[in-house]
Amino acid sequence: MKVISTEKSQVFATRLARALKTTVVDVTYSRFPDGEHYLRTGDLDDETIIVGSVIDNDALVQLLLLIDACDSSENRLVIPYLAYARQDKRFHPGEPISIRAVAQIFSRGVSDITTVNIHDKDVLRYFSVPTRDISVxxxxxxxxxxxxxxxxxxxxxxxxxxxxxxxxxxxxxxxxxxxxxxxxxxxxxxxxxxxxxxxxxxxxxxxxxxxxxxxxxxxxxxxxxxxxxxxxxxxxxxxxxxxxxxxxxxxxxxxxxxxxxxxxxxxxxxxxxxxxxxxxxx
The missing domain is CATH 3.40.50.2020 (Rossmann fold)
Structure with missing residues (x-):
């Protein structure tokens, strides 16, 4: 088991790896000329803890690419902070329930998900894999x-x-x-x-x-x-x-x-x- 993270969660991922007595995976991040994200991981284990706080749209895209790069349904996902979690209701016709859309895409390609003090635990029902929220x-x-x-x-x-x-x-x-x-x-x-x-x-x-x-x-x-x-x-x-x-x-x-x-x-x-x-x- 190893820990891998998006670009803006590297410090947290290192602390998590130490707590789990394991190592982090090196990842190379860059962009194409049109702004598209690119990443490449180092050596992975059969089970990888994927870590990424969704603090903006760039972090969201990086996390999706990282899940795909790790490419195993045995991988586990940790989202310490999840943007869009407060967009959990439709107040006017035509509005999305944004957390539902985000939860659905993050439920693909992982075995379970852990979040931290998500704004309202009711939104966990939108994930289609086992999801738990811990409190600090x-x-x-x-x-x-x-x-x-x-x-x-x-x-x-x-x-x-x-x-x-x-x-x-x-x-x-x-x-x-x-x-x-x-x-x-x-x-x-x-x-x-x-x-x-x-x-x-x-x-x-x-x-x-x-x-x-x-x-x-x-x-x-x-x-x-x-x-x-x-x-x-x-x-x-x-x-x-x-x-x-x-x-x-x-x-x-x-x-x-x-x-x-x-x-x-x-x-x-x-x-x-x-x-x-x-x-x-x-």
């Missing part, structure tokens, strides 16, 4: 625990992410709450913990994904206004598009913490051990 919420909690903070408050940005926040908070038995938005006027909105007070506390706003960071940036400013000592932003998937990191830091956020499902400078924890355990469990 407790890993995020373990990282927070290393910061040795006194009685931190774990907040989800809304009640939809509260279950994830509770998993994070369970590591240290910390207080957990969700932010509640109150509209004061047509242009003014107040955000605050629904039940608990942030004054004098270190606060972690946690979610599965941080994309633009707009809601967290707004919340951070208001939490500081309510007397919070420090505010941190933490997530599994650091999409961080459109200047999100700078936007968050500009509000005075102490740190941005994410996993390595998308490889960022602020990737402080790894999902590799959790995936290695899942792959090794019958």
């Amino acid at each position: 919420a407790r890993d995020l909690g373990e990282y927070i625990n290393t910061l040795d903070l006194d009685n931190p408050l774990i907040l989800s940005p809304d009640d939809g992410a509260l279950a994830f926040a509770r998993q994070v908070a369970s590591v240290g038995g910390w207080d957990v709450d969700n932010l509640e938005k109150t509209r004061l006027s047509g242009v003014e909105v107040k955000m605050a913990p629904k039940q608990l007070c942030a004054k004098g506390r270190s606060v972690f706003i946690v979610d599965d994904i941080i994309s633009t960071g707009g809601t967290i940036a707004t919340a951070a400013g208001m939490l500081y206004g309510q007397g919070a000592d420090n505010v941190y932003a933490a997530c599994v998937h650091g999409v961080l598009t459109g200047g999100a990191y700078g936007r968050l830091m500009a509000t005075g956020i102490r740190d941005v913490i994410c996993s390595d499902t998308i490889e960022r400078a602020c990737s402080k924890l790894s999902a590799a051990d959790g995936i290695a355990h899942a792959l090794s469990t019958p």
